[in-house]
Amino acid sequence: MIWNETIECMDREEMRKLQSIRLRRVVEHAYHNSPFYRKKMQEMGITPDDIHSIDDIVKLPFTVKQDLRDNYPFGLMAVPMSEIVRLHASSGTTGKPIVVGYTRKDLSIWSEAVARCLTAYGLTKNDSVQVSYGYGLFTGGLGAHAGVENIGGTVIPMSSGNTQKQIQLMHDFGAKGLACTPSYALYLAETIHSSGIPLEEFKLRVGAFGAEPWTENMRKELEEKLNIKAYDIYGLTEICGPGVGGECECQNGTHLWEDHFFPEIVDPVTLQPVEPGEQGELVFTTLTKEGMPMIRYRTRDLTHLIYEKCECGRTAVRMGRILGRSDDMLIIRGVNVFPSQVESVILEMPEFEPHYLIVVDRVNNTDTFQIQVEVRQEYYSDEMNKMIALKKKIANRMQSVIGLQPDIKIVEPRSIERSMGKAKHVVDNRKLE
Ligand code: ADP
Ligand code: K
Ligand code: ZN
Numbered sequence: 001m002i003w004n005e006t007i008e009c010m011d012r013e014e015m016r017k018l019q020s021i022r023l024r025r026v027v028e029h030a031y032h033n034s035p036f037y038r039k040k041m042q043e044m045g046i047t048p049d050d051i052h053s054i055d056d057i058v059k060l061p062f063t064v065k066q067d068l069r070d071n072y073p074f075g076l077m078a079v080p081m082s083e084i085v086r087l088h089a090s091s092g093t094t095g096k097p098i099v100v101g102y103t104r105k106d107l108s109i110w111s112e113a114v115a116r117c118l119t120a121y122g123l124t125k126n127d128s129v130q131v132s133y134g135y136g137l138f139t140g141g142l143g144a145h146a147g148v149e150n151i152g153g154t155v156i157p158m159s160s161g162n163t164q165k166q167i168q169l170m171h172d173f174g175a176k177g178l179a180c181t182p183s184y185a186l187y188l189a190e191t192i193h194s195s196g197i198p199l200e201e202f203k204l205r206v207g208a209f210g211a212e213p214w215t216e217n218m219r220k221e222l223e224e225k226l227n228i229k230a231y232d233i234y235g236l237t238e239i240c241g242p243g244v245g246g247e248c249e250c251q252n253g254t255h256l257w258e259d260h261f262f263p264e265i266v267d268p269v270t271l272q273p274v275e276p277g278e279q280g281e282l283v284f285t286t287l288t289k290e291g292m293p294m295i296r297y298r299t300r301d302l303t304h305l306i307y308e309k310c311e312c313g314r315t316a317v318r319m320g321r322i323l324g325r326s327d328d329m330l331i332i333r334g335v336n337v338f339p340s341q342v343e344s345v346i347l348e349m350p351e352f353e354p355h356y357l358i359v360v361d362r363v364n365n366t367d368t369f370q371i372q373v374e375v376r377q378e379y380y381s382d383e384m385n386k387m388i389a390l391k392k393k394i395a396n397r398m399q400s401v402i403g404l405q406p407d408i409k410i411v412e413p414r415s416i417e418r419s420m421g422k423a424k425h426v427v428d429n430r431k432l433e
Pocket of ligand 3: 247248249250255310311312313314
């Protein structure tokens, strides 16, 4: 099933025409109604008249998170506050929060985007979906909620937390879909297993997981543990929230709804567009947003785009898995390390639980690199030799994937903190210096 076949399967040339019309419109809107964008464009010596087609997007200035912070709270709004019907905010990891305002139309486009995702996962009005993303200023809860209502499904607005009750109601209400972060899904799976309620008694079939990077190995883990299909949903507050894109039944890339959110990949250093299909930083331009249009917004997310038509029939461009945010990349003894690489090694080894914590520090001017893991009960042994061999095995595997030997610390079962939202996988004590 396809929610909006005309758009999702549109001929690519047609799509470019639509994008061109919409780009001109949003640039005019931003130029005339947002002093911030007008100043930026004037600095570059361009006006809306310089934008003829979507190819001219490269003439436009980039926007970065710092711009939102510098103009906090409402400096980037392009409509009077009387038109803004909702605010969301994201705290990020450092500094002031960033705030985004939505008009009524912005909200309806957002819920359309989520509806396309949910439909691609096979959910319909006959299904109930438990929304276990946090409700509030975070976009996850209310974003998923509106999408479920839009397709006419039955929304169970749980929010995150209260994990025992989550399990009980998921069981009693027969939710077919679960929307939450992959780390919370893992925690829910663990809780189901220890609850003693047989998995067969749950109606769960579909996971809509996102808001943080996750690996293919994590997908396998979640699909096995919950007996579901686990699909990616991607988004960020600055663009709207979850639903900027979602996977289809092919599970072979995340379709981006490019009639509303135009994606580019640029080299994060030179800011030049990369060759089609190459990896780089994802940049979005909102083509229809009224409240707070985003022009060439640098997401910091590293991925690549796939333009070939998908086997599902959709022509909408697909995005590969997000390796991580450039901000999340650790440089340890000169080697670039992404938490997702560590995750993928731990999850391919049956000896370990799918939880981990990376601890980095600096001792005597040298970076230390520790990975804390939990050994699965069946593999745990009192014999020191066995545990040493196990540590060696995972350390060697890490060395071959990352190019760096970590110090492996085996910790007590369940001692690594479980997350109900976005998991925290890294403690970098070097930053405290
Ligand atoms: P914050 O910046 O506070 O985390 P957001 O909720 O807006 O606020 O986070 C958006 C970011 O979350 C994205 O830029 C991306 O890094 C990450 N993200 C969201 N969905 C996914 C996904 N499906 N896969 C990987 N990363 C994701
Ligand atoms: K208002
Ligand atoms: Zn597809």
